[in-house]
Amino acid sequence: ILNVEQSPQSLHVQEGDSTNFTCSFPSSNFYALHWYRWETAKSPEALFVMTLNGDEKKKGRISATLNTKEGYSYLYIKGSQPEDSATYLCALQGSNYKLTFGKGTLLTVNP
Amino acid sequence: SAVISQKPSRDICQRGTSLTIQCQVDSQVTMMFWYRQQPGQSLTLIATANQGSEATYESGFVIDKFPISRPNLTFSTLTVSNLSPEDSSIYLCSVQAGNQPQHFGDGTRLSIL
Numbered sequence: 001i002l003n004v005e006q007s008p009q010s011l012h013v014q015e016g017d018s019t020n021f022t023c024s025f026p027s028s029n030f031y032a033l034h035w036y037r038w039e040t041a042k043s044p045e046a047l048f049v050m051t052l053n054g055d056e057k058k059k060g061r062i063s064a065t066l067n068t069k070e071g072y073s074y075l076y077i078k079g080s081q082p083e084d085s086a087t088y089l090c091a092l093q094g095s096n097y098k099l100t101f102g103k104g105t106l107l108t109v110n111p
Numbered sequence: 112s113a114v115i116s117q118k119p120s121r122d123i124c125q126r127g128t129s130l131t132i133q134c135q136v137d138s139q140v141t142m143m144f145w146y147r148q149q150p151g152q153s154l155t156l157i158a159t160a161n162q163g164s165e166a167t168y169e170s171g172f173v174i175d176k177f178p179i180s181r182p183n184l185t186f187s188t189l190t191v192s193n194l195s196p197e198d199s200s201i202y203l204c205s206v207q208a209g210n211q212p213q214h215f216g217d218g219t220r221l222s223i224l
Contacts, residue, residue: 004153034213036212041120041218042217043115043203043214043215043217043218044154044203044215046214049212096142097207097213098144098156098159099144099154099156099213101153101154101155102153103153104153
């Protein structure tokens with residue numbers, strides 16, 4: 001059984017602030033770690049897929065790191081914009097591509 | 112990436128009735144999944160929809176409550192039967208194409224009166 005914890009549960013930042021949140025997992029027995037962005041009334045959008053300890057991925061102002069030895073992944077957003085407001089989901093991929101999700105971090109960026 | 116059409120986008124249903132959710136994909140995909148997110152909870156896998164055979168259900172989910180059809184490689188339905196307030200959730204279908212990240216539909220927001 002894969003367990004995924006995300007923190008904080010919610011976060012309010014001002015436009016222009018940089019922020020980060022955490023996905024932690026007690027076991028590294030998974031095939032990949034996924035980050036998704038989920039805006040209200042839309043489908044979850046894949047941000048990153050990470051597989052190796054030390055992986056770092058970047059897409060524009062958003063980046064992520066993976067540390068399987070210590071059991072965490074960080075998602076960073078540099079210079080937050082109101083359009084970054086969404087729920088950010090972390091998921092572990094087990095066998096047969098099944099995903100186990102955390103509860104997410106709800107980010108609100110105030111203009 | 113695959114384009115997924117999920118219907119309905121939302122519904123309000125009476126207790127004891129059933130709702131069928133449809134998921135149509137614009138290309139053939141081997142693996143389709145159904146997820147549920149109850150209020151305040153994580154997105155949770157209900158089952159894997161297998162083409163031409165019975166769905167594979169996760170622990171805590173049963174076929175009588177969540178019957179699934181997968182008649183071909185582009186279409187699947189999830190029925191939520193005998194609705195109760197605890198079934199108020201967002202239901203999502205997703206597809207897995209090769210080693211790409213899973214791609215999701217827009218979801219069905221279900222409320223039970």
